[in-house]
Amino acid sequence: MDSRGKRATLQTVADAVGVSRTTVSNAYGRPDQLNKDLRERIFEAARRLGYSGPDATARSLRRGRAGAIGLVFTETLSYAFADPYSVGFLRGVAEVAEASGTGLLLIPMPPAGGGDSETAVRNAVVDGFCLYCVPKGHPAKELIRARGLPLVTTDESDDPSIPYVGIDERASARLAGEHIARLGHRRVAVMVDHVVGPGVSGPASLDEQLASDCADLRGRLAGYRDALEEAGVDWSSVRVVAAGRNSRSASASAAAHFLDVAERPTAVLAIGDVLALGVLDACEQRGLAVGRDISVAGFDDVPEAGRARLTTVRQPMGEKGRLAGRLLLEPPEEEKVPRIKLPTELVVRATTGPAPH
Amino acid sequence: MDSRGKRATLQTVADAVGVSRTTVSNAYGRPDQLNKDLRERIFEAARRLGYSGPDATARSLRRGRAGAIGLVFTETLSYAFADPYSVGFLRGVAEVAEASGTGLLLIPMPPAGGGDSETAVRNAVVDGFCLYCVPKGHPAKELIRARGLPLVTTDESDDPSIPYVGIDERASARLAGEHIARLGHRRVAVMVDHVVGPGVSGPASLDEQLASDCADLRGRLAGYRDALEEAGVDWSSVRVVAAGRNSRSASASAAAHFLDVAERPTAVLAIGDVLALGVLDACEQRGLAVGRDISVAGFDDVPEAGRARLTTVRQPMGEKGRLAGRLLLEPPEEEKVPRIKLPTELVVRATTGPAPH
DNA sequence: GATACAGACTTAATCGATACAGAAGCGGTG
DNA sequence: CACCGCTTCTGTATCGATTAAGTCTGTATC
Incomplete structure (x- = not known):
């Protein structure tokens, strides 16, 4: 040698x-x-x-194929991977990628980013990008569109020219809301991760809810609201609390905002399972019998939700990832931009029950 | 346009x-x-x-720099991300990568891999590879070396020509072993993820332990053994149980192999915190008072370990990742291959106590 | 004996960009 | 007028490979 x-x-x-x-x-x-x-x-x-x-680079240039797809995160990796939902999605993408010998290029663009993530996007040798949970007004979207490569998002954004694969957030959340309403609950709280900026926890005003960065969060809130208002619940009476982060422990702490007050809600709707699990922890700490004293419902149906017997809305996260990956690897011929909505389903388990009293 | x-x-x-x-x-x-x-x-x-x-590819070719580093996993992504330790490491790598506008190319090469992961390695447009937890005899290593790019591993392998950053697995595990021995424990069990192949759970023979694929696992087992034998414990009396997967629930189930027997051990050493947490779950189910009836120690010190008040060995996972990343991004001038061992530390919390009786 | 055809290579064009040495133009100066 | 340093461009040679089309042989077919 x-x-x-x-x-x-x-x-x-x-x-x-x-x-x-x-x-x-x-x-x-x-x-x-x-x-x-x-x-x-x-x-x-x-x-x-x-x-x-x-040489891989030269080969890529000549062939006109990079052999990788870019996954852009708008959060730090540890945040992104903390949620089993993300991991499930990522795994779906990885599955189809792997089957075709394609790599996955992770590009973290946390908002605080002192680092040079723009360079990373510009220099990314990929065949397409998957944009994952982008807050409104985040520079990522523009930067990526500027690259002129295929792009798929999982957020139903305002821009209909971007292929999209996701679920009907609003209708799906409504399922959970209706379930809770049907059980007779009228005093309800909602747990979200962060409304305006990350890190801020505590009750969120209506304005803040509507101004929320993330399309999926807004959609789910709207769904809960639809269901509850239909059942005659005044939305302004619903306490919406932000955990500050999308973590089990943060949610458990933030749950104090509605658990330790005089008129405790009889049901809690969480915007995601991780948060719901946190609420369960908080209830346990307080000796509340979940499903009897208080009902809790989540969203996503992550593996842990099954173990915890959590009532939740199942969305096919793996399928979502696979579809997104396939959309990038074999872009459809058709003229019209694919906008796929996957089916969801209410999974009733043990954490919800009739309203007490 | x-x-x-x-x-x-x-x-x-x-x-x-x-x-x-x-x-x-x-x-x-x-x-x-x-x-x-x-x-x-x-x-x-x-x-x-x-x-x-x-064009990113053309630019890479001309500049001779890919602007990404490759991370090769020998497991599926969901497995890899299930452990907060992995996430911590990954985050470390991502931190330094991000600071220099570098991307992270994930290349999953699960052993079962029907897919074409070799292609992915060969076509990966990267400036270097980080090889993460490779079982002995896995094709990944050879494939990557063949690329002739900078390479860093986190497993102290047999090959001294590969730069390495990690910890002294054996000496670190010994710390935990000594702690347990010092507390007077003589009936001890050890929980590992998988010894020979994945998926196989249950007690593992001595031969199987020594034949284990993964260098880190072998190192830790050796450390526990060093400490216990020094304290006069016959290693053949130590029940080594494989959970089959590195997951909390798998560990909780597998714990039955030593918890539900006549001569229950007074202490359990787990090869990783995730497994240790599973053992804690199993103890809780059985109404055992951890720290009194039975002691449990883990390894890694993942964030959850602190919350669970788990005694464990802390290893600087973030630092490990940062170092590995830096080693790839700015390869040192020196002639000799860097082989870095980071310090570890025994963290005594509430899950270990004096042997009962 | 002409034609077709497969096998084994070679030629030349191309992928899209960057680095580096020059060159033109400029006002100023001894 | 020759020469200076400076800014603002241009020309040319790469970077390392792939691919379509073409050149020879030699052999099988009619």
Whole structure:
């Protein structure tokens, strides 16, 4: 292995063997195009020269295919991976990617980002981007569109020109809301992660709710509201509390805002299962019998929800990921922008029951 | 925006404006090299022609820098992300990557892999690879070495030519073992994830323990053994149980193998915190008072461990990731291969106490 | 004996951009 | 007028590979 001098290239090897560059290229990429013995001789020479096979970048350039898709996060990775829902989605994308030998390029763009994530987006060698949970007005979207590559989002955004795969947030949340209303609950609280900015916890005003960054959050809130108002519950009486972060423990703490007050709600709707699980923790701490004293419903149906017997709305997160991946890897021929809504389903388990009294 | 015809390139724009290709390139990459007005005119033309800025692949080729580092997993993503330790490590890598506008290319290579992960490795446009928890004999290592790019592992492997950043698994595990021995425990069980292959749960023989794929697992087992034998405990009396997967629930189930027997151990050493938490769950189910009736120690010190008041060995996972990332992004000049061992520390909390009786 | 055809390579064009050495134009100066 | 440093561009040579089309052989077919 000669590690001195210039790095070996196809040409180097070709010269050493006394054949053309093309033949060496074929030796790697199209074994059927040349004689078996010659192929061996070429590999032998390559080994001797320390040539490590065709350069991935050059190959990408020539082929016009990067062999990777970009996943842009608007949060830090630890935040993103803390939620089993994200992991499920990511796994779905990874499944289809892996099947076609494609890599997944993670690009974190946290809002606080002192780092240079714009560079990362601009230099990303990918065949397409998947934009995952973008708050309104985040620079990511523009930056990515500027790249002019295929793009898929999971947020039903205002922009109908971007392919989208997701669920009907509003109608799905409504299912949970109706379930709660049907059980006779009239004093309800809602737990969300963060309304305006991250880190801010506590009760959220109506204005704040409507100004929320994230389309999915807004959709779900609207769904809960639809159901409850239909049942005659005044939305202004519904306490909407932000946990500040999308974590079980943050939710458990924030639950104090409605659990430790005089007129405790009989039901809690959480915007996601992780938050719902936190509420369950808080109830347990206080010795409340969930399903009798108080009802709790979540959203997503992550694996842990099943174990905790949590009533929730199931959305097919793996399927969502797979679909998003497929949309990027094999963009459909059709003219019209695909906008796919996957089915959801209310899963009633043990954490919801008739309103007490 | 003219989306018809051939894709616009630097040349297209240059021709339209009537300047050289170089100048257009400079407009994007070195604004100081040309007149401000001209630069504006160039951008204007670019917009008109639908040119989306320099092509990332071509730029990478010319610059000789990919702007990404590859992270190779030997497990499925959901498995990898289920452990907060992995997430912590990943976050560390992401931090330094992000600071320099570098992306993270995830390449899953699960052993069962029907997919084409070899292609993914070969076509990965990256500046270096980080190999994360590789079982012995996994094809990944060879495949990656063949690429001839910088490489860092987190497993202290047999191959000293690969830069490495990790901890002294054996000595660290010994800390936990000694702690348990010092508390007077003589009947001890050990919980591991999987010894030989994934999915297989239940007691593991000595041979199986030594044949274990993963270097870190072997190291930790050796450390526990060192400490216990030194205290006069016969290792063959120590029940080593595999959970089959590295998950809390799998561990809770597998704990039955030593909790529901006549001579129940007074202490359990888990190879990782996630498993330890599972053991705690199992103890709780059985009404055992952890810290009194039975002691449990983990390894890693993931955030949840603190909340559960779990005695464990802290390893700096974030730091490990940052270091690995830095090693790839700015390879040190020195001749000798860096092999860094980070410090660890025993964190005694509430789940360990004197042996009963 | 002419034609077709497969096998094994080679030629030349191309992918889209960047680096580096120059060159033109400028006002000023001895 | 030759020469200076400075800014603002241009020309050309890469970066490392893939691919379509073409050139030879030699052999099978009619």
